[in-house]
Amino acid sequence: MIISQMRYSYCSYFLRRRNLSTRSRSSSSPNNNFNSESSSLVSGFDADSTLSSLKIKRPSLSDDSSNLVFKQISSIFYGGELVKRPGSEKIDGEKEFERTPKISWLSNISQSNTYLRRKEPSREKKQKCMFELSQRSRFDRLIEICAKVLGTGATIELFGKVGREPGLKGYTTLIEMCIDRARGTDDDDIATEEMGKVFHLFKSMREQGLDLAEQAYRPLLLYIIDTCLVEEFHFFCNVIKDENPSSLARLGYYEMMLWLRVNNEEKIQGLCDYILENDDEDASNLRESYLLALCESERKKQILDLLEIIDIKKLSSTESVSQIFQALGRLLLEPVAEKFLLDFKTCDHEADNITNFIASYTINIPNVSVEDLFIIFKDLHQRLDVSPSSSSYEKLILRSCALLKVPTALDIVDEMCEASLILSTEVLHSILQTCEETCQYDLVHRVLSTICRFKLETNDEILRCMIDLFLKMKDHQGAYKMLDYLEEINLKPTASMYNVIMAECFREKNIRDGVRVLEHMQNADVKADSQTFSYLISNSETEEDIVKYYEELKQSGVKATKQIFIALINAYAACGQLEKAKQVVLDPLIPVKSLNQIKSVLVSVLASHGQLPEALLIYEEIKEAGFTLEPKDIMNIIERTHSDGELDRLLLLLEELNDTDYWNGACGRIILYCILNNHLSSAVDLCKLLKDKFQNDELVMDVLFDKVFSPIELVESESRHLHTSLEFLSEMKDKHGLLLTQECFDLLSARANTTDLHKAD
Structure with missing residues (x-):
C-alpha cells in the first residue's frame, strides 16, 4: 500500500507534540470522521519513518538485555539456565533455545500438562490457580517478559526469528502494555x-495478515478518550477504518464516547441529529453504537430521542438490549422500560431474554434497598406474566452480595430453589465469599441447610470455603462435621479441606491439634499433599520433626515444591540451625526454575538472623544469574543493615525496588541509616527524591515520621542522633521548604529540650 508523505507528516506532527494535556479540540462537522473524505487519511504504515519521527530507537536483539530474556525463556521452557535431563549431560538453556528455533511449543505445553494432571494430586485453591495459569499463559508470559526487557519492537523481531508470531492475543497483550505505561506516566514524551x-x-x-479487531484497538481508543486527545482520535480511527472497513459502525461508539468525555454539546447533538435526520445505510449502522455510548451517560433526552426511532428488538445482540435496560434503570424510566418489555412479550420474544432484561433494569435502579428491588423484580414479572429464570435470579443475588446483604441473597436463593431452578456453583461461591468479607461467618449454617434441603450442587472449593467459615467462628467441631457431611452426599474429602483445618490450628499456635489433623487424614484414607507437608515442616518445633516430615514426603511420592524448601529454610532457622538452613538450597530435588526464589528466602532469613555478610554473598549470586530479590527480601536487607560504610550498597538496593510502598519505606529507612551514621548530605538528597516523587509535603513528612523520627529513642547513647536529626530538619527546611508536622513536632518535643527544638525552627 502506497502512503503519501502528507500522511506521514500528519502522523509525525501529532505524535511528536510534547504537551498531551493541551490538545486542541476539533471543530469539524459532526460526522467528519466517518465520511468519504476521511479515506484520504492514513491507510497504511511505515514503521521506520514513524519511529524516526518519534525518536524511538528500534531495540536490537544483540543488546545485553537479550541475554536475560533468553535466560528467562529457557527458565520457562527448560526449567532454568542449566537443565539436567535424565541420562544426559547438563544443557545450557540459552544455547538449547537458539538451537531449536522451530520448536513446537504448544504441543510441548499440552504434553507437559497431561503429565502434571496424571502425577499431581489436588491442591489448595492457590496451587490450582497457579497450575491453571501455567497451562494457559506460558506463551503470554514469554511475550510479557520479552516486552518488559527488550521492548515491543524487539519482542516481535525475537519471536519472528524463532518462527512463532504473537497472534492477535499476543499483539493485544503488547498493546495493553504500551497503554498501561502511557497511563502510568506523567511524562508527556x-x-x-x-x-x-x-x-x-x-x-x-497488518504484515502478519491479522485483522485489526476491536480487542486490539480498544485499549488505545479508551486511553485517547480518557486523555481527551481529539486529533489523535481522528487519526487512529482513520487508520483502523482503512485497515478494517467493517469497524466503521463500532468506531461510532468510541466517537460518541469521546464527545461525551470532552463535554462537547455541539458534537453530541450533531451526531444525534445526523442519525435522526438520515435513514441511509451508514446512519442506520451508527445508530446502535451512538445509543449504546449514550446509555453510559446521564443524557436522558438524547437517549429517549434515539429510542423513538430505533427498534431495540432489532439490535445486534441481547447484550446490547441489556445495556439499554440498565440505562433505563439508572435513569428511573420505568414506563419506557415496561413499554419495551411489553413489545418483546407481544412479539413472542424468548421468555429467558425478557426475564433477564427485567433483571438488568431492576438491579440498576439507584438508591433503593435490595429488598425493594426484589419486590420490583417480582412485580414486573407478574405484570408481564413471565417466570423468572435462573440467570435473572442470579443477577439479583449477585446484586445483593455486592450490597453486602447476604440474608436477602439467601432469601432469593430459597425462592429460586422452591421454583425448581438450579443455582450455579459460581453464585453459591460468591455468597460464601461475601459471608467472609462481611464477617457473617454464622450464615454458613444457613448455607449448609439450604444445600442439604435443595440438594444443591457443590464443589471442592465451596466445601473448603464452608470449612474455613466454621474455623473462623472457632468451631472446629463444625468443620469436622462438614467432612462427615461429605460422606452423606457420596463425596470424598480432599487434602485441601484438611489443610484448611491444619492451617487454622497452626495460626492459633495449637501445634498439637494441627499435627493431629494428619492422623484424621490418614484415618479417612486421604493422602497428604505438598501443602500438608509444608504446614507440618513450617510448624515443627524440633529438628527431628523437620527431618521426619521431609522424609515422609519423599517416601509418599509427593513432589517437593518450592513451598517445601521455603518451609525447610524457615523451620531450620526457627530451630536455630542456620547451617542446615543454608544446606537446603543444595538439595537436588529443588526445581531449577525455583532455585533463585528459594535463595531469596534464604537471603532474608540470614539477614534476619544477623548473618548479613553471607546473605549479601548469596544475593550477589542471584544477581549474577539474572534475577532479583522479592521487594520484601530487599527491604529485609535494608532494615538489617546498621554498620557504617554500607551506604552505596543500600542505594543500589533502593534502585532495585520497583514496588512503590516498599520503595517509600526503604527510602525512609535509608534516611534513618544516614542520620544514625552522620551522612547528613545523603539524607537530604534522599529527602529530595521523596519530595520529587510525592510533590506533597505532608506525604513526605508522613514517610519521614514513620521511618525516621519515630524509631529514634532519647537515650544517653543516642542523643547525638537526635541532634543530627534536628540538623537534618533544618537542612530540609532551608533547601526544600519542608516543615515538621504536628505529630513529628510532638514526638521530638518529648525527646529533646526546648533549646534543641529551636534548631529545627
Missing part, C-alpha cells in the same frame, strides 16, 4: 512514544 509503539504494532499486525 513517554506517553507519546508509547502511542507511537502502538502505531508500529498495528503495522506489524
